[in-house]
Amino acid sequence: MPSYDAFLLLSFGGPEGPDDVLPFLENVTRGRGVPRERLEAVAEHYYAVGGVSPINAQCREMLKSIAAAFGEAGIDLPLYWGNRNWDPFLAGTVRQLKADGARRVIAFATSAYSSYSACRQYLDDIDRAVAEAGDGAPRIDKIRPYYARPGFIGPFAASVEAALAELPAAARDGARLVFTAHSVPLGMAASSGSVRAGSALPGAVGGRYAAELREASRLITERVRGSHPFDLVFQSRSGPPSVPWLEPDVNDHLAALANGTQTNGEPLPEGPPPGVVAVPVGFVSDHMEVVHDLDVEAAQTAASLGLPFARAQAPGLTPEFAAMVAELVAERIASEDGADDDLANFCPADCCRYVPSRPGRGA
Numbered sequence: 300m301p302s303y304d305a306f307l308l309l310s311f312g313g314p315e316g317p318d319d320v321l322p323f324l325e326n327v328t329r330g331r332g333v334p335r336e337r338l339e340a341v342a343e344h345y346y347a348v349g350g351v352s353p354i355n356a357q358c359r360e361m362l363k364s365i366a367a368a369f370g371e372a373g374i375d376l377p378l379y380w381g382n383r384n385w386d387p388f389l390a391g392t393v394r395q396l397k398a399d400g401a402r403r404v405i406a407f408a409t410s411a412y413s414s415y416s417a418c419r420q421y422l423d424d425i426d427r428a429v430a431e432a433g434d435g436a437p438r439i440d441k442i443r444p445y446y447a448r449p450g451f452i453g454p455f456a457a458s459v460e461a462a463l464a465e466l467p468a469a470a471r472d473g474a475r476l477v478f479t480a481h482s483v484p485l486g487m488a489a490s491s492g493s494v495r496a497g498s499a500l501p502g503a504v505g506g507r508y509a510a511e512l513r514e515a516s517r518l519i520t521e522r523v524r525g526s527h528p529f530d531l532v533f534q535s536r537s538g539p540p541s542v543p544w545l546e547p548d549v550n551d552h553l554a555a556l557a558n559g560t561q562t563n564g565e566p567l568p569e570g571p572p573p574g575v576v577a578v579p580v581g582f583v584s585d586h587m588e589v590v591h592d593l594d595v596e597a598a599q600t601a602a603s604l605g606l607p608f609a610r611a612q613a614p615g616l617t618p619e620f621a622a623m624v625a626e627l628v629a630e631r632i633a634s635e636d637g638a639d640d641d642l643a644n645f646c647p648a649d650c651c652r653y654v655p656s657r658p659g660r661g662a
């Protein structure tokens with residue numbers, strides 16, 4: 300049984316004021332070939348809300364609810380927090396863990412799925428921060444993707460029901476659930492998951508990100524009262540236009556639905572939906588990608604189409620979610636230690652590896 304001496308919340312980070320916005324965006328996109336115009340457009344989304352992303356406040360809230368859930372579960376670990384792209388940076392947090400004498404740390408990321416961006420990049424962040432902290436830095440074990448857990452699915456189903464209730468009465472029955480996730484380059488989508496570990500999910504080997512999202516969308520829909528057709532679509536596409544990313548885009552999808560078809564032109568057997576609920580299934584909390592790309596952009600698209608629209612909340616700040624974190628930590632404390640091939644707890648070495656292609660440098 301591993302004995303842990305600290306808990307670490309791993310997150311993305313976000314700006315806390317207008318002066319932080321461009322340096323933050325440069326951190327996110329360094330070496331990734333994201334065009335300057337895209338950065339400037341995204342910067343405007345942040346400036347429109349005073350340059351403050353909601354994500355850091357959400358992490359502080361989440362830490363409080365995790366502390367309460369640990370209390371109830373009898374887990375006695377100090378809580379730490381480190382981000383990939385903004386203060387508090389993970390490197391500083393790992394230095395602090397070392398200074399505080401932590402030897403072995405259990406980490407939880409605010410990202411429920413496989414893929415380079417959502418999983419492997421956090422493992423790489425940990426390796427780099429541990430190397431930087433040098434001799435005596437703790438070993439950090441990261442909890443694996445948790446998209447199918449009841450503490451993730453259940454609160455999403457409840458928030459879909461709450462969003463359905465916000466639609467005009469005539470639009471509720473048969474409203475369509477439009478699940479959305481962050482688009483990623485097709486190359487990253489294809490390298491998600493592990494060939495070595497295989498998968499019980501249909502179509503998942505070499506495409507686990509989309510397969511997991513589809514599975515979570517199905518599990519949530521199954522839990523929602525009534526009968527609602529659902530789709531999985533993508534949002535927040537970035538990168539150079541020459542690189543293909545996962546589609547369809549949520550806005551194109553809404554236009555197709557209003558027209559009574561799927562994005563590929565296939566007619567909907569039920570005809571155009573009376574209303575839609577957007578469900579940010581790919582995200583843990585309602586950060587900028589959700590409050591801008593869905594609540595502003597997709598909502599405007601739906602309004603222009605005359606399509607009644609509501610948005611379900613992400614689960615990250617619910618007590619059920621915090622209780623799930625406590626369960627996952629308790630499972631790890633109780634697990635057998637030391638197996639080299641412990642695929643239930645550790646991502647296989649080939650999992651979610653991805654090197655972006657650099658535009659302008661040949662293949």
Ligand SMILES: CC1=C(CCC(=O)O)c2cc3nc(cc4[nH]c(cc5[nH]c(cc1n2)c(C)c5CCC(=O)O)c(CCC(=O)O)c4C)C(CCC(=O)O)=C3C
Nearest residue numbers: 311313327331341352353354410416417481537586587588
């Ligand atoms: C899969 C995925 C998740 C979900 C999993 C998870 O949650 O981790 C996610 C979450 C997030 N993405 C976020 C913000 C941004 N993502 C960007 C860019 C990118 N995201 C990508 C993927 C993902 N991103 C990718 C492949 C890129 C291209 C650059 C690269 O290859 O890395 C850019 C650059 C500008 C732009 O082009 O959009 C920004 C500002 C925020 C914080 C929001 C806030 O501030 O509240 C969060 C939680």
Ligand SMILES: [Fe+2]
Nearest residue numbers: 416481535588
């Ligand atoms: Fe992102």
